[in-house]
Amino acid sequence: MQIVTEQRRKDIHNSDVPAVCAACEARHGGVCGTLSPNQLLDLSRHSTRRRVEPGREVVGQGEISDSYANIISGVVKLSKVLADGRQQIVGLQFAPDFMGRPFTRESALTAEAAIDTDICSFPRNVIERLVAEAPGLEHRLHEQALKELDEARDWMLTLGRKTAQEKVASFLYIIATHIDPENGTATEFDLPLSRADIADYLGLTIETVSRQITKLRKDNVIRIESSRRVTVPSMDRLLHVAGID
Amino acid sequence: MQIVTEQRRKDIHNSDVPAVCAACEARHGGVCGTLSPNQLLDLSRHSTRRRVEPGREVVGQGEISDSYANIISGVVKLSKVLADGRQQIVGLQFAPDFMGRPFTRESALTAEAAIDTDICSFPRNVIERLVAEAPGLEHRLHEQALKELDEARDWMLTLGRKTAQEKVASFLYIIATHIDPENGTATEFDLPLSRADIADYLGLTIETVSRQITKLRKDNVIRIESSRRVTVPSMDRLLHVAGID
């Protein structure tokens, strides 16, 4: 996330960039922050905003590379499936992340909204054109890719080597830290994923996820207000149970 | 991998780039291929080559971002450990990959050679300087990051959702396709990892890996010439057992 300077705010205000895009950039900088007002205007002409409901595909398997999108609000899950239907969520993207796979087309991922999600998407060719003009944009995309790579590798450690209990605690910690990044780590939050989704994220079954959540509750690591709402009395304790020390 | 043109070969030959670097670039292009002869000369002045023996750290945990390296030959494993010693290999890099985490420093990874490995490394600041001058270099690094991200996500599906049998078969397939990329998929090859490393890559124990290899042998999916040497009579059959259909 980048700091939007006062000068830049003015420049954008004085240009023809739609107010909605100016507001989006002010809020999270993101991919737009590396563009000049003119380029931002160009991008905004080709962008489309829409709300995606839970379970709805943002882009289909194999198509994710054809568009690029800022997540305005909400959570998107990226997943892969085996031929027999076994599924694994390989990434979660939160506002204000941006999504997409510029420059490569092979990836076979499905991206779908986990909860109500607003996205602002751009066609691939526009992004590629802007990348050629604005070197800062590619740098920004590169950083995003490295961030996702770090997250993926952390998650591989969790998938490969942690117990069910540690996995569930690790998941809760990830949600707590990502759900509202502007305000830091949350101690009370709504889970953006159903038990089935959590199971697909953790490489477990629904029943095991449920039992582990119950156990964390009985051990007073978390409180459950409703099936989706969780309170964490001590983040240190959660971290400890998650095996992150 | 990029094609090194005849003209470029001449340009480099006529410059002061050391023969060893010219040969390296001719062989795999890689990060060097995006640089002008002058820049390549600059880079070669700061590069150091060395052979790393199995089990030796290429860069220590937390330091990987301080240097950047081409793998000339061999295999490097990237791993993460939990406080109690449980370990997960989160990436394997083969020649002619290049390694490193430009622009971010947080990653806590250990990189060590799995077999005898020759690397050519450059200090971080030199790479960053060249990136500022040569936009093609950042593009190349970005592509590398996206490739690693794709591989990491494929592997997450394997770690989270495949059986021990499928995991081992998937591992053998990965090795077959990466061990000698110039000649395509190998049907007979040496495993670059010990059983313990394979276990750490697959999130299994040594014993389970051994049993599954024995089972693949008994099922005639593979032949075992020695504990490290494997022959795959039918790649389709291996793929099928790996759950990649």
Added chain:
DNA sequence: GCACGCCTTTGATTTTGATCAAGTTGCCGA
């Protein structure tokens, strides 16, 4: 208000892979 469906929880049982425990094999150095 009630019934239906979906999500979640809980319980009983089974299975997969981990753990514990010996053996082999093969390599290196004496």
Added chain:
DNA sequence: TCGGCAACTTGATCAAAATCAAAGGCGTGC
């Protein structure tokens, strides 16, 4: 050639998580 050691294999047992099965909740529409 022989030990010694590390890497690997095999076997017996155990435990964690999957599977199978059955109830609860909870929201929605009638």
